[in-house]
Amino acid sequence: MSAPVRIAIDAMGGDHGPDTILAGVEIARVRHPDAQFVLFGDEPRITAILGRYPGLAAAARIVHTEVVVGMDDKPSQALRRGRYRSSMWRAIDAVKVHEADAAVSAGNTGALMAMAKVNLRTMPGIGRPAIAAIWPTLRGESIVLDVGASIGATAQSLIEMAIMGSAMARTILDIEHPTVGLLNVGVEEIKGVEEVKEAGRILREEGVPDVHYHGFVEGNDIGAGTVDVVVTEGFSGNIALKTAEGTAKQLASYLRAAMGRSWRARIGYLLARDAFSVLREKMDPRRSNGGVFLGLNGVVIKSHGGTDAEGFAAAVDLGYDMVRHHLLQRIENSIVSRPAAAAHGVEPAEAEGQS
Amino acid sequence: MSAPVRIAIDAMGGDHGPDTILAGVEIARVRHPDAQFVLFGDEPRITAILGRYPGLAAAARIVHTEVVVGMDDKPSQALRRGRYRSSMWRAIDAVKVHEADAAVSAGNTGALMAMAKVNLRTMPGIGRPAIAAIWPTLRGESIVLDVGASIGATAQSLIEMAIMGSAMARTILDIEHPTVGLLNVGVEEIKGVEEVKEAGRILREEGVPDVHYHGFVEGNDIGAGTVDVVVTEGFSGNIALKTAEGTAKQLASYLRAAMGRSWRARIGYLLARDAFSVLREKMDPRRSNGGVFLGLNGVVIKSHGGTDAEGFAAAVDLGYDMVRHHLLQRIENSIVSRPAAAAHGVEPAEAEGQS
Numbered sequence: 001m002s003a004p005v006r007i008a009i010d011a012m013g014g015d016h017g018p019d020t021i022l023a024g025v026e027i028a029r030v031r032h033p034d035a036q037f038v039l040f041g042d043e044p045r046i047t048a049i050l051g052r053y054p055g056l057a058a059a060a061r062i063v064h065t066e067v068v069v070g071m072d073d074k075p076s077q078a079l080r081r082g083r084y085r086s087s088m089w090r091a092i093d094a095v096k097v098h099e100a101d102a103a104v105s106a107g108n109t110g111a112l113m114a115m116a117k118v119n120l121r122t123m124p125g126i127g128r129p130a131i132a133a134i135w136p137t138l139r140g141e142s143i144v145l146d147v148g149a150s151i152g153a154t155a156q157s158l159i160e161m162a163i164m165g166s167a168m169a170r171t172i173l174d175i176e177h178p179t180v181g182l183l184n185v186g187v188e189e190i191k192g193v194e195e196v197k198e199a200g201r202i203l204r205e206e207g208v209p210d211v212h213y214h215g216f217v218e219g220n221d222i223g224a225g226t227v228d229v230v231v232t233e234g235f236s237g238n239i240a241l242k243t244a245e246g247t248a249k250q251l252a253s254y255l256r257a258a259m260g261r262s263w264r265a266r267i268g269y270l271l272a273r274d275a276f277s278v279l280r281e282k283m284d285p286r287r288s289n290g291g292v293f294l295g296l297n298g299v300v301i302k303s304h305g306g307t308d309a310e311g312f313a314a315a316v317d318l319g320y321d322m323v324r325h326h327l328l329q330r331i332e333n334s335i336v337s338r339p340a341a342a343a344h345g346v347e348p349a350e351a352e353g354q355s
Numbered sequence: 356m357s358a359p360v361r362i363a364i365d366a367m368g369g370d371h372g373p374d375t376i377l378a379g380v381e382i383a384r385v386r387h388p389d390a391q392f393v394l395f396g397d398e399p400r401i402t403a404i405l406g407r408y409p410g411l412a413a414a415a416r417i418v419h420t421e422v423v424v425g426m427d428d429k430p431s432q433a434l435r436r437g438r439y440r441s442s443m444w445r446a447i448d449a450v451k452v453h454e455a456d457a458a459v460s461a462g463n464t465g466a467l468m469a470m471a472k473v474n475l476r477t478m479p480g481i482g483r484p485a486i487a488a489i490w491p492t493l494r495g496e497s498i499v500l501d502v503g504a505s506i507g508a509t510a511q512s513l514i515e516m517a518i519m520g521s522a523m524a525r526t527i528l529d530i531e532h533p534t535v536g537l538l539n540v541g542v543e544e545i546k547g548v549e550e551v552k553e554a555g556r557i558l559r560e561e562g563v564p565d566v567h568y569h570g571f572v573e574g575n576d577i578g579a580g581t582v583d584v585v586v587t588e589g590f591s592g593n594i595a596l597k598t599a600e601g602t603a604k605q606l607a608s609y610l611r612a613a614m615g616r617s618w619r620a621r622i623g624y625l626l627a628r629d630a631f632s633v634l635r636e637k638m639d640p641r642r643s644n645g646g647v648f649l650g651l652n653g654v655v656i657k658s659h660g661g662t663d664a665e666g667f668a669a670a671v672d673l674g675y676d677m678v679r680h681h682l683l684q685r686i687e688n689s690i691v692s693r694p695a696a697a698a699h700g701v702e703p704a705e706a707e708g709q710s
Contacts, residue, residue, distance in 0.1 A: 109541075138605050148540055151548055185503055185593040186464075193506055193590060219597025223605035235548060236591040238540040240598040242574025247602040250493050250578035254637050255610070258630040265630035272623025275613040282609050 004036045005323045007316060008091040008100035011041030012068040013107025015306045018045055021106060024303075024312025025060075026053045031313075032320050038100055040065050040087040065090050069111045071305055078111030079118065088112060092119050095298035102299035102319035104290075106312060109302055113149055113293065120296040123328075125335035127154075129295035130161050130234070131302065132168055133241055134288045134318075137225030143169050143178075144222060146234040147241045147291060153233035158182060158199035162211045163338070164294040165229035167330040172321045175228055181217030183232035183240070195233075210334040248283055286311035290318040294331070299323055359391045360678045362671060363446040363455035366396030367423040368462025370661045373400055376461060379658075379667025380415075381408045386668075387675050393455050395420050395442040420445050424466045426660055433466030434473065443467060447474050450653035457654035457674035459645075461667060467657055468504055468648065475651040478683075480690035482509075484650035485516050485589070486657065487523055488596055489643045489673075492580030498524050498533075499577060501589040502596045502646060508588035510553035513537065517558060517566045518693070519649040520584035522685040527676045533583035536572030538591065550588075565689040603638055641666035645673040649686070654678055 009025055011018045018041055025037055036059055039046050043064035050057040067086040069078045082089050088107050094100035096119050105112050122129055130146035143165050146153070162180045169178035182200050184193065203213035214227045219240060222230050259269040269276065289311040293300040299322045303315035364380055366373045373396055380392055391414055394401050398419035405412040422441040424433045437444050443462050449455035451474050460467050477484055485501035498520050517535045524533035539551050558568035569582045574595060577585050614624040624631065644666040648655040654677045658670035
């Protein structure tokens with residue numbers, strides 16, 4: 001039997017507080033009987049909530065923390081106020097000191113990334129971390145990164161993302177040879193994105209171990225599932241992710257309005273309600289909740305701040321799977337097996353400078 | 356009575372050729388009895404097709420051209436082969452020499468933009484042109500720019516886009532005081548997008564005539580209709596647009612699959628079919644077909660290359676409306692009434708360098 005998976009939980013993060021977080025952890029616990037939890041936050045509150053979940057109480061220990069990182073705190077503020085003593089910092093720190101294998105937080109993304117970078121630091125051979133999202137597509141699921149860790153990316157960063165995204169696809173999508181596309185615009189430009197072109201040239205001509213390069217893809221290819229891993233810098237990745245969320249909401253709202261506009265439509269809706277519930281499940285943003293921080297010496301998962309217990313459970317599942325299927329080891333192997341890494345400008349100094 | 360609106364049509368552009376283009380022009384002609392058309396392309400083919408549309412034949416004249424710009428030609432190739440003699444160049448040139456008020460093409464975007472820039476040049480006070488799209492939202496329609504004219508944008512370019520987008524909203528959305536948002540990522544960054552921040556600062560603190568600045572918006576705000584005009588640089592704008600298209604296709608496909616999966620669902624679908632047809636119409640990408648080239652000394656509309664006659668007609672409508680409601684004049688007025696324009700670095704030389 002393999003060792004238990006130990007997950008550190010920032011019980012104070014998110015819009016809805018520890019009730020929602022712990023309800024989510026309980027859902028995930030039932031799915032993973034070999035998981036153990038360390039819950040960081042206000043001990044009296046957590047103890048009171050755990051009264052409702054005896055199963056979770058038995059699989060968890062509580063570490064009391066006084067400071068809560070606010071959802072609107074700037075990263076610098078969060079570090080100043082929350083370093084060493086906030087629930088967020090301590091959850092990350094548990095991974096650092098090997099008391100946990102992964103940390104999950106629904107707290108604010110900028111603060112979480114800043115703390116994770118400062119405390120865990122980037123992996124050897126990785127210039128800077130990225131946030132990866134799981135994106136439901138017509139063909140299943142794809143991984144899209146970076147969805148907001150940093151703005152702008154050099155060719156080298158894009159290639160590192162291709163490596164990390166491929167490792168993640170092998171880890172959780174169970175695809176042996178995931179295909180990778182670089183997000184680009186179809187429009188022929190006089191001035192193109194030099195970094196994207198250069199990354200494409202390296203991936204195509206020189207090749208990178210464990211990366212199966214497909215070529216450039218466009219925004220509509222993401223939902224179509226053209227490739228398993230879509231690589232882009234964080235500004236456009238974040239905008240793509242949120243635009244898709246907005247479009248899905250918009251169409252769901254059109255659908256609701258259409259189905260309520262006549263008696264015939266309402267009866268039709270009732271008859272087809274099983275079909276609609278399948279559709280609702282497909283479109284459920286909670287299913288793919290959880291951004292994975294890639295490129296750090298540890299697994300950190302960011303849950304959507306506004307999600308409910310079911311959504312938070314999905315983020316915990318994601319952390320569990322990353323550990324169980326050895327995400328970090330896989331990334332490390334791909335990086336190490338990359339002979340030309342140094343030649344493309346991975347400077348240790350640069351990597352340090354990010355932290 | 357006002358003067359007729361004269362529209363130059365690149366009859367050879369697009370994936371489906373002159374049959375589709377001219378069928379689209381005919382649809383638009385019926386809607387605009389005061390429109391006149393100049394059709395550029397292969398005269399014998401056009402003449403044969405016009406045999407089917409006597410009404411259009413009466414409202415149009417044909418100008419024979421030999422060269423067709425290919426859908427995959429690079430802008431430089433297109434200019435080399437097609438300058439002075441392609442249907443695309445000639446349609447734009449008709450606007451330049453005041454034989455037409457607007458040009459509409461379903462040809463390739465890069466070539467069309469390159470030719471339009473070279474031939475029409477940018478307006479005084481505008482550094483470089485942008486492509487604006489009309490985006491259906493939960494609150495109606497918004498304008499999003501730039502969706503692919505150029506990659507990257509200075510604070511100055513973003514402000515020019517805010518001015519041009521506002522003028523376009525007043526022209527075709529009939530909103531007196533359109534609100535403007537700058538597309539950004541919600542994540543607090545150590546390194547942000549300096550250009551976007553600086554543009555936001557200028558719009559907020561100094562103010563720009565005719566621009567009602569709302570603040571930063573995120574990807575999901577586009578579909579929500581939070582603002583009337585969304586401003587961003589062309590890479591992220593193009594990715595947002597295509598990602599939304601892809602998401603809409605994906606959800607339509609889920610919906611079709613769901614409605615076909617059981618007899619109850621199929622009967623429900625039949626009962627609700629009026630509702631579904633309303634929904635289909637709302638989601639119809641042809642309704643908002645047509646990218647508007649802003650910032651040039653003339654109106655140029657880019658139709659989606661793969662659209663059908665109905666979609667091309669929407670692009671022609673757009674050109675018609677731009678002329679009828681004086682888009683260029685409105686942009687010019689806003690630019691002229693901007694006292695501090697020069698202070699923010701509009702260099703005539705830089706503007707020239709773009710063409």
